[in-house]
Amino acid sequence: MTEFKGQSTISVHSGEHLDRETGSVNTPIYQSSTFFFPTGDKRTWDGEVPDGSYIYTRYGNPTVSAAERKIAALESGKHCLLFASGMAATSTTLLTYLKAGDRLVSQEDIYGGSYNLMRYHLTSLGIDVSFAPTADTGALIEAIVPGTKLVWLESPTNPLLKLVDYPEVIKAAHERGAMVVVDNTFATPINQRPLEAGADLVMESGTKYFGGHSDLLAGAAVVNDLDIAPVMRKRIVLGGSMDPMAAFLLERGMKTLALRMKCHNQNGSAIAEYLEDHPLVDRVYYPGLESHPQHALARKLMAGFGGMVSFEVKGGRKAAERAMSSMKLVKMATSLGGVESLVSMPLNSSHAAVPPEERARLGIRDNLVRLSVGIEDVEDLKEDLDQALRSA
Ligand SMILES: *Cc1c(COP(=O)(O)O)cnc(C)c1O
Numbered sequence: 001m002t003e004f005k006g007q008s009t010i011s012v013h014s015g016e017h018l019d020r021e022t023g024s025v026n027t028p029i030y031q032s033s034t035f036f037f038p039t040g041d042k043r044t045w046d047g048e049v050p051d052g053s054y055i056y057t058r059y060g061n062p063t064v065s066a067a068e069r070k071i072a073a074l075e076s077g078k079h080c081l082l083f084a085s086g087m088a089a090t091s092t093t094l095l096t097y098l099k100a101g102d103r104l105v106s107q108e109d110i111y112g113g114s115y116n117l118m119r120y121h122l123t124s125l126g127i128d129v130s131f132a133p134t135a136d137t138g139a140l141i142e143a144i145v146p147g148t149k150l151v152w153l154e155s156p157t158n159p160l161l162k163l164v165d166y167p168e169v170i171k172a173a174h175e176r177g178a179m180v181v182v183d184n185t186f187a188t189p190i191n192q193r194p195l196e197a198g199a200d201l202v203m204e205s206g207t208k209y210f211g212g213h214s215d216l217l218a219g220a221a222v223v224n225d226l227d228i229a230p231v232m233r234k235r236i237v238l239g240g241s242m243d244p245m246a247a248f249l250l251e252r253g254m255k256t257l258a259l260r261m262k263c264h265n266q267n268g269s270a271i272a273e274y275l276e277d278h279p280l281v282d283r284v285y286y287p288g289l290e291s292h293p294q295h296a297l298a299r300k301l302m303a304g305f306g307g308m309v310s311f312e313v314k315g316g317r318k319a320a321e322r323a324m325s326s327m328k329l330v331k332m333a334t335s336l337g338g339v340e341s342l343v344s345m346p347l348n349s350s351h352a353a354v355p356p357e358e359r360a361r362l363g364i365r366d367n368l369v370r371l372s373v374g375i376e377d378v379e380d381l382k383e384d385l386d387q388a389l390r391s392a
Pocket residue numbers: 085086087088111113114154158183185186205206207208217218219
């Protein structure tokens with residue numbers, strides 16, 4: 001396949017499946033669970049299904065492969081495996097590399113589903129799990145004691161946009177013999193590429209910016225030098241494979257990934273600055289703001305700061321709730337990364353199960369609102385936020 005240089009060209013063209021029979025410009029949807037398998041066919045059923053040779057869609061499918069090649073190219077990786085959701089990618093990856101007695105190190109502020117999986121489900125399998133403070137590089141590295149098998153990082157995090165100095169942590173983990181996975185969902189490969197800093201595997205929830213239209217679920221595991229065959233064998237037996245229709249929507253959505261991220265970066269910065277100067281806002285969390293405690297690190301790690309902005313509404317929880325329900329253009333819903341702006345409250349969504357003392361310790365206040373800034377005109381977004389804050 002042709003190697004492209006620019007991220008926009010890669011977004012549009014990498015991975016595309018050329019259908020010589022019809023000349024179709026777009027990758028066809030191979031909506032088939034099974035493929036011809038004649039008697040005497042020498043292909044094996046042990047998971048070593050080579051690209052371009054298909055047996056059964058749980059093992060692999062040409063539409064899914066096209067999206068996988070595009071994601072691998074965007075992340076500077078050699079291989080990608082797609083899954084039915086981000087959590088399917090996460091659970092399959094963790095169950096591939098960890099067994100009873102192994103030690104897993106992660107951070108306090110990771111995605112709620114990943115935290116739940118590690119804290120309650122992996123520990124019940126006899127895996128030793130420990131969570132270090134996200135923004136404290138020293139403490140994270142200290143937690144990677146010799147014998148640690150895997151380190152799971154996420155940067156920036158939800159909802160406070162904390163950063164991990166992942167190049168430093170990766171270096172230290174490798175010195176101690178541990179492999180490192182980075183959840184790159186918030187940044188996307190347009191803003192940061194952890195494989196280039198030596199991460200062994202990058203996980204992405206394709207449900208968010210990759211798909212970009214809030215119309216599908218997807219998860220990806222991308223590697224460079226790491227052998228991906230064990231993850232593929234695990235995907236086959238756990239069954240979290242991706243459906244061809246979702247793969248088509250994903251590959252189609254990703255054609256505008258670089259274009260959309262440019263807009264999310266611009267709108268995110270503009271809205272963060274606007275809210276920081278707003279008299280009815282106490283505090284704004286955005287890596288691109290100079291007031292962000294890790295702004296210097298953000299400049300080092302990220303090419304753009306994304307579309308996720310969190311802020312505290314003056315007047316406490318009630319005022320924050322009133323402001324949210326007064327928004328007209330911005331919709332109240334969980335999830336993020338779509339073309340439309342969405343708003344939610346960590347208190348009653350992502351962090352509803354976290355006890356109040358623990359939320360306070362993590363710095364998540366009751367008046368905190370999380371905004372996924374879409375690609376609408378920024379003036380319209382400002383107007384909606386302003387009228388909503390005023391009516392609160
Ligand atoms: C949404 C999300 C996930 C989980 O992805 P799903 O597609 O919902 O399973 C994992 N990590 C982060 C950072 C997310 O935002």
